[in-house]
Amino acid sequence: MKKVLLIIKREYMTRVRKRSFLVMTLLGPMLAALLYGLFIWIAVSEETPSVRIGLCDQSELFIGDEIISQNTHLNISYPQAPKIVDDAKDSLRAGKYDAILFIPRDPINSFSKSFVLFYVDRLPVSTIKYTEELTSRILEDYKLKMNNMSRPEFEMVRTRITLEQTKVFTDPKKEDQRTNDAAFVIAFINGFLVYILILVYGTQVLRGVMEEKQSRIVEVIISSVKPIQLMAGKILGIAAVGLTQFTIWIVFSGICFMVISQIVMGFSDPAQIREQLETMGQFTANEGIADKANLELMAGILGTNLWVVLPVVFFFFVGGYLLYSSLFAAVGALVDTDSDTQQFMLPVTLPLIFSIALAQVALKNPDGNLALFLSIFPLTSPIVFPVKAAFEFEVSHLLISMGVLLLSIVLVAWMAGKIYRTGILMYGKRITWSEVFRWLFYRNG
Template sequence: MHKSFLILKREYLTRVRKKSFIILTLLVPFLFAGITILPTWLAMQDDKEERNIGVYDASQQFHERWEDTEFTHFTFIPKTEFEHIQQDIKSSAYYAVLYIPEDIVTTSRASLLSDKQVTFDIKNMIGNKLENLIEEDKKALIIDESGIPDLEEKLAAARTHIQLETVKVDEKGEAVKSSTEIAMAVGYAAGFIIYMFVFIYGAMVMRGVMEEKSSRIVEVIISSVKPTQLMFGKIVGIGLVGLTQLVFWVVLMFLIVTGLQFFLSPDQAEMLQQSQSMMAANPQLQQATQDNAVLNIIDLIGNLNIPLILGAFLFYFLGGFLMYSSLMGAVGAAVDHEEEAQQLMLPVTIPLIFSIVILFPVVKNPEGALAFWTSMIPFTSPVIMMVRVPYGVPLWELLLSMSILLGSIYGTIWVAGKIYRTGILMYGKKVNFKEILKWLFYKN
């Protein structure tokens, strides 16, 4: 065990001391934030290019009611000019020409002519303008024909928007406000993170074993360390590297979010404390707090069983990594070249990929048969069970899933150890599954 610890220490310190590891660990949260925020920010930026659009209104219904926007100007043109532009649209002074036919109310069709592809924003803005104006005309006609006074106001008052809140009642009868959307987001994120880290760091174990085998360093190491001790130290050491990186990212993201909250709004903490202390005395403040979207989301996240989610995440993260990395380490020990490893890796990783494929159906129905059975199968449970935990899983299901996973980890490590002991010192032989199956029955 002491030798395994030395190998673990070497694998861990060698990787965390690399400049690439430190730089990547520091930059990844900002890269993810940039990837998420930058496209959204760019999409929200208004198109500020000024454009002139000609309008030929054959219906004669919109001339006095059509308004320009800040950067888009509309010019109503006569029929003769429109016909001329149709013949030679490239020479016109307009970015595009809108043709409104006489029967637009019945056909709901209009045309936007241009010598280039019209932008989505321009098309959408013109379409919305036409829809709103025609809708106004139809409403006015219905009101005139009905003879009912204040019909438009009555129709507007009849429109109803329902805000459906979900309330979770525990075994003690206590009601806690919950959110299906928050549970869905937390479960999906947790499952995807486990998939990503298990895949990345499991492949890292395989490549590390292959490098030692191809360089013949392993022959020197095996002379003083048992193969199973070497495999155990390597797997756990690399697993701790991944866990260190994950914990650092979680802490860093928490500090960034907390720092932004207080730097952008220094009085927020004090106001929140005051509102919480005054809540009981003045029930009206409860409605005011509900209207604050940020505080409401924080409150909903706090209503989740955070200790259970974090504990389950840690268990399934480590369990999934130990199971898959041991199998990937065995693959690395069995082959000599990267091409051979890819062939043997596919059957190992198919269950992990399948768990991502069914992630969205499980999120939509976390209590269905698909969700239940895949959260029990050990090759998919690390991802699928983490999707179900935020929704609330019966304790017996969670314990059964964990027990099956623990037993499977023991079995896969035993299988991987048998393959590792034989394959790590075997060179120049192309290995297939039939050959690997024989290794399981060798007496070492």
């Protein structure tokens, strides 16, 4: 055991002291924060180009309307264009307008599809959305006037329902208030995080084993310790590196994001930011609805019981790492030259890539049978269960998944150990898969 600790210490220290570790650990969050800052900066400082949308108004309802003729919001103006469609199109071609908004002769009884926007260069989505909202609003006002109704009365009558989705548990005491949207975001983050972490640190195990084999130090080491101890020490040492880096990232990212936000916000006019943020989400006509949805999403994310989700994600990350890094260690022991790497790596990376691809299934239908299978099958569960964990799950299901994963780790580590200790001593020989299979039955003490 003391020797395993020595190996863990060496694996940990040599990696943590590397310049690349320092750079990655500090630069990672800084880069992410910078990108985030840049994103805000662009959003805030971008000059909205002025857009001229010519009105080809067959109904003549819009031309005189104050809301549309005096609009300056988003730098959009709506000048009058020729009433004949072909003429209007010609003037669009001539570059007099950026787009032509065609309004049918009888807008009130027309299908909404009969409103057409002609363009040469595609307009920004926000401009199209805004124009849609504005057009609807003017028509609404017109209809209200026809029915002798005021806007406040109309707002009172208008009703929009969004369905709140709540799962009912077999255990009546249990309840979950999260909205599906929040769960969706968390699920995606969970799955992706575990996938990236397993891949990054699993590959480090692979490289470490290859380095020992190729530099021929391994035979000296295993004359002092058992191969399985060396393998375990390496896997655990690199896990410690991963946890260190992860912790620093979390803490340091928090600080960086706060600082960057302060800087970006500090240099800009707060009123401008507010206006900019408003135009990103909602529009005059149904003010507040998009905003409310965003707030609910944020509240949902924040309201997620992190004390349940985080330990689950953590368990499956560690479990998945142990499972996959054992396989990576075995693969590293098989590789003699770098050119062999791909051949042996594929069977290990394939289920990993498969997991993240199939995690979509769990995202779309977290309670389906396929999701259930994927969240128990040990090669996919490290990624799929954390995805499912963002939604509601039964404790018994969690326990089964954990149990299967733990058993599989023991089994896979045992098999990987057999391959590893034979493989690391095979120099200058091309190894075939059938040979590898035979090694499982060698007695190596």
